[in-house]
Amino acid sequence: MKKLLALFVLVGCFYACSKDDIAEPSETNPELDLAIPFGFPELNAFVKDNRPTQYGVALGEMLFNEKRFSGNNTISCASCHNPANAFADGKKQAVGIYERVGMRNTPPVQNLAFMKVFNWDGNMVQLEKQPLVPIITHEEMNSSILEVIGKIQEDMAYKDLFRKAFGDAAITPERIYKSIAQYEYTLISANSKYDKVKRGEGVHFTELEERGFQLFQLKCGSCHSGELFTDQSFRNVGFPMNPSTEEAGRARVTGLATDYMRFRVPSLRNAEYTAPYGSFGQFATLKEVLDYFDKGVLAADNLDPLLKANANRIPLNEQEKSAIIAFIKTLSDPSFIQ
Numbered sequence: 001m002k003k004l005l006a007l008f009v010l011v012g013c014f015y016a017c018s019k020d021d022i023a024e025p026s027e028t029n030p031e032l033d034l035a036i037p038f039g040f041p042e043l044n045a046f047v048k049d050n051r052p053t054q055y056g057v058a059l060g061e062m063l064f065n066e067k068r069f070s071g072n073n074t075i076s077c078a079s080c081h082n083p084a085n086a087f088a089d090g091k092k093q094a095v096g097i098y099e100r101v102g103m104r105n106t107p108p109v110q111n112l113a114f115m116k117v118f119n120w121d122g123n124m125v126q127l128e129k130q131p132l133v134p135i136i137t138h139e140e141m142n143s144s145i146l147e148v149i150g151k152i153q154e155d156m157a158y159k160d161l162f163r164k165a166f167g168d169a170a171i172t173p174e175r176i177y178k179s180i181a182q183y184e185y186t187l188i189s190a191n192s193k194y195d196k197v198k199r200g201e202g203v204h205f206t207e208l209e210e211r212g213f214q215l216f217q218l219k220c221g222s223c224h225s226g227e228l229f230t231d232q233s234f235r236n237v238g239f240p241m242n243p244s245t246e247e248a249g250r251a252r253v254t255g256l257a258t259d260y261m262r263f264r265v266p267s268l269r270n271a272e273y274t275a276p277y278g279s280f281g282q283f284a285t286l287k288e289v290l291d292y293f294d295k296g297v298l299a300a301d302n303l304d305p306l307l308k309a310n311a312n313r314i315p316l317n318e319q320e321k322s323a324i325i326a327f328i329k330t331l332s333d334p335s336f337i338q
Contacts, residue, residue: 029055029164034113037190038199039227041114046126052182055164060183062161063176068151069134070097070141077134077180080106084337086270087187092281096140103139103244105281108274110336111267113185116232120263120279123253127181132173145173189269189336190227197330205330212327215320222306229268229331235304236262238297238312242280249279258302272332286328290314290321 032052036043063069064077075097081087087109089095094102104120118124124133134140135148149171152158159169166175196203205213216224225231234250241247241261250259263279277283283292293314297307307313316324 029053043113047113050178052185056179056182059161059165060179063180069148071143075141081109086273088274092276097142100139104279110189121250121253122264128177131177131180189333191335192333193330208323208326209330212323215324216327219314223265224268230265234262236300236302238303239278240282269331272329286325
């Protein structure tokens with residue numbers, strides 16, 4: 001415990017004492033255009049203080065793929081956030097160092113520049129503070145930021161990129177976190193069939209997809225709303241319970257009984273690529289999710305009012321399920337995973 005407290009004191013010191021890390025983009029390190037796609041919400045409040053730059057993003061991508069972040073040099077951010085899976089991993093629960101299994105399903109990394117909170121329980125509101133969590137977590141990387149810096153500080157490729165991104169070669173925790181966030185801010189997915197239809201690019205829904213779109217708005221659109229296909233709220237929708245005694249959903253953050261087993265509504269963009277579904281991968285397919293809603297969800301005092309008002313279910317026949325899934329697949333963005 002003392003070792004962990006000391007670590008957080010050190011990290012806090014780095015955050016408090018690193019004013020020199022704040023560098024304005026220069027002509028030799030130009031700021032990248034972070035255009036807001038059609039219909040998307042505004043950028044989150046922290047992006048303006050850490051706008052992506054040419055070398056900041058290049059450095060962030062290199063760090064994102066750096067296996068020396070883990071204690072035994074086997075796990076990088078990309079190990080769990082695979083581009084081919086829309087930066088998810090295709091596993092029920094995240095698997096980290098020494099094949100240790102985490103408590104939750106790995107969320108995709110997409111459109112984070114427009115999100116208000118991060119992770120299933122919303123325990124992070126600033127993306128720049130997120131990387132420390134997997135680095136120090138026993139089931140993920142089982143390391144420390146100081147150990148990471150010790151491993152890469154003599155690497156000439158890193159020295160060169162830190163110099164280009166920040167003006168000198170100093171490698172600090174804040175610069176690592178800011179670079180990774182810059183890279184993640186550029187991971188914008190907005191070129192699916194749905195987007196092309198909305199933009200009027202000569203692409204049209206099939207009859208089944210159009211039927212699915214109408215049903216989706218009626219049956220699913222209250223929670224999966226807007227162009228991110230999430231209202232970013234926290235809801236208990238009565239999914240099967242995680243057997244881990246450590247799980248409490250949003251209540252792990254707030255301590256409120258009313259938040260027990262509430263989770264952030266996930267975006268459905270690229271859902272075709274991000275199976276399995278649910279906070280710990282309860283469902284292998286989209287069909288399984290819809291079947292579960294149709295049959296009836298687990299009752300709870302804080303079950304979402306929309307479900308309570310409808311006898312704890314979303315009634316769907318087989319044709320309706322097929323149509324909704326056809327529409328959800330129009331949210332797939334092949335150019336993003338490539």
